Amino acid sequence: xxxxxxxxxxxxxxxxxxxxxxxxxxxxxxxxxxxxxxxxxxxxxxxxxxxxxxxxxxxxxxxxxxxxxxxxxxxxxxxxxxxxxxxxxxxxxxxxxxxxxxxxxxxxxxxxx
Amino acid sequence: xxxxxxxxxxxxxxxxxxxxxxxxxxxxxxxxxxxxxxxxxxxxxxxxxxxxxxxxxxxxxxxxxxxxxxxxxxxxxxxxxxxxxxxxxxxxxxxxxxxxxxxxxxxxxx
Numbered sequence: 001x002x003x004x005x006x007x008x009x010x011x012x013x014x015x016x017x018x019x020x021x022x023x024x025x026x027x028x029x030x031x032x033x034x035x036x037x038x039x040x041x042x043x044x045x046x047x048x049x050x051x052x053x054x055x056x057x058x059x060x061x062x063x064x065x066x067x068x069x070x071x072x073x074x075x076x077x078x079x080x081x082x083x084x085x086x087x088x089x090x091x092x093x094x095x096x097x098x099x100x101x102x103x104x105x106x107x108x109x110x111x112x113x
Numbered sequence: 114x115x116x117x118x119x120x121x122x123x124x125x126x127x128x129x130x131x132x133x134x135x136x137x138x139x140x141x142x143x144x145x146x147x148x149x150x151x152x153x154x155x156x157x158x159x160x161x162x163x164x165x166x167x168x169x170x171x172x173x174x175x176x177x178x179x180x181x182x183x184x185x186x187x188x189x190x191x192x193x194x195x196x197x198x199x200x201x202x203x204x205x206x207x208x209x210x211x212x213x214x215x216x217x218x219x220x221x222x223x
Contacts, residue, residue: 004156031209042117043157043200043213050209058210090156101147102211104156 002026006091006105013081013112021076021108023091031094032074033058033102034066036087043090049074081112115140119201119214126191126221134186134217136201146184148177149200151216157200191221 004025013019025032034046045058049068063085065077078085088109092102116139126132138146145164149157161170163179170177174195176187186199198216205212 040215042215043202045210048209056209092156100145101149101159101162102157103159106156107154 004091004093004103004105006089006108008108009106010109011111013078013110015082015112017081018077018079019081020078021089021091021110022073023075023105024073025091025093025103026072027093027095027103028071029093029095029103030071031096032068033092033094034064034074034076035090035092036060037090037107038087046076046089078110081110083112086110086112115203115205115210115212117201117203117212117214119199119217121217122215123218124220126188126219128192128221128223129190131187131189131191133188134199134219136184136186136214137182138184138201138203138212139182140203140205140212142206144204144206146179147202147204147211148175148184148186149202151198151200160199188219191219193221193223195219196221 007022030051033048035043037043044060047066049055052071067075088107090107091105118137120135148160151157161177166181174189178185198218200216202211202213
């Protein structure tokens with residue numbers, strides 16, 4: 001009954017380093033999403049995957065890439081981290097049925113120095 | 114431009130003191146409006162979806178209502194465990210994008 005699992009929970013990177021944030025869901029949801037949350041900005045969509053094999057840009061995609069590895073897994077990659085990417089990152093999945101709210105993971109707190 | 118504004122930014126209530134949180138939205142056709150609860154250091158937790166003006170949903174001490182321009186989250190006789198940040202989001206009819214407000218931080222004092 002894990003829901004949405006994100007790893008790692010915390011990460012510190014130096015400017016220019018790369019890393020991949022992992023996300024997996026066990027609810028058989030088709031759609032998966034990556035959001036970032038910054039103080040005073042609300043949650044903003046980075047990328048999403050409406051179904052296995054498809055990905056699309058959201059509101060703030062610059063500096064990020066994604067991979068929908070299979071129906072369960074959706075990863076977010078920072079190729080060359082910048083201080084502006086310091087944020088809390090949330091992965092979410094969503095059913096298409098009634099009351100189709102997101103199920104969010106617990107987040108990754110990323111600091112780029 | 115699609116937009117969501119929540120007020121107040123922060124609210125302190127005595128235990129048992131009922132109040133309401135506001136979510137005003139501007140969207141080119143509403144598919145759904147969503148309320149979430151977020152505890153510190155955790156991801157948002159889904160509470161309600163509302164689809165059309167006049168709709169109401171309840172869960173324990175919470176009741177969400179929807180008009181054509183705004184939604185209210187009414188908290189009746191709150192308890193300290195209701196302390197959290199409450200987020201509102203809207204999904205327009207077109208596209209997959211959800212737009213989130215910045216939230217209302219609620220503190221309930223025993």
